[in-house]
Amino acid sequence: MKKYLFLFAVTLSLSAMAQDLATVKTKIFDLAKSYSGQADPDGSKTKSFEPLIAELLALSPSRTMQEKAAAAEGAWKQVWGPYSYNNSGAAPSGLDPDNIFQVISAKGYYTNVGIYDILGLHLIGILKGQYSVAMDEINVEFKQSGLLLEAVPKGYSLADLPALKEQGKLRLLEFPKFLPPVGIKGALLEVYEDEDLRITYGKQVGQPGETLYIMERVQALPY
Secondary structure, eight states: OHHHHHHHHHHHHHHHHHHHHHHHHHHHHHHHHHTTTOOOTTSHHHHHHHHHHHHHHHTSOOOOHHHHHHHTOEEEEEEEOOOOSSSSSOOOTTEEEEEEEEEEOTTSEEEEEEEEEETTEEEEEEEEEEEEEOSSOEEEEEEEEEEESSOOOTTOOGGGHHHHHHTTOSOEEEOOTTSTTTTOEEEEEEEEEOSSEEEEEEEETTSOSOEEEEEEEEOOOOO
């Protein structure tokens, strides 16, 4: 009887932890969505996530960076980030905050996809990079940058574009490799990943500070 009572107590405890975890994740998603499209020049928005992230990690088992990198494979839609890639706090001109994706391959590369509204044109930017997993972070380097020269194929989403590009099914206007962001190096500090939530900090070599990104998993073609 004591054995069954113990197992029952453990089950209840695990169930309560799962409910607590789900509650914290909902709070993180809700906060991220409330900041959609907003920059974070003073870092106050980033700091508002910190208590929730600490609570989330306290409810989750610890994992190595290699395990976190494996869990991050797949397609992600950015729910919130400060939209600043040069630590200025200013959003890139014309960037659509509702259409920013990152698709990560187990083969050691990743692609960022985003829509830019410039002079009435909806331009789809594609930025490919390579990554390698270190003990404490994931090192990244941008390798290719360009614009899609056609509309998103019918029946597919922006998150499918990296796979379609690798299959040679898209026309891309590739920018010269001597122009940034190609050649820029940085690192990702993966904090948390599961079946639908990803939290990571990014940093650029030669630039101070780290940038927080909150992402939601989406379905996409294998990449």
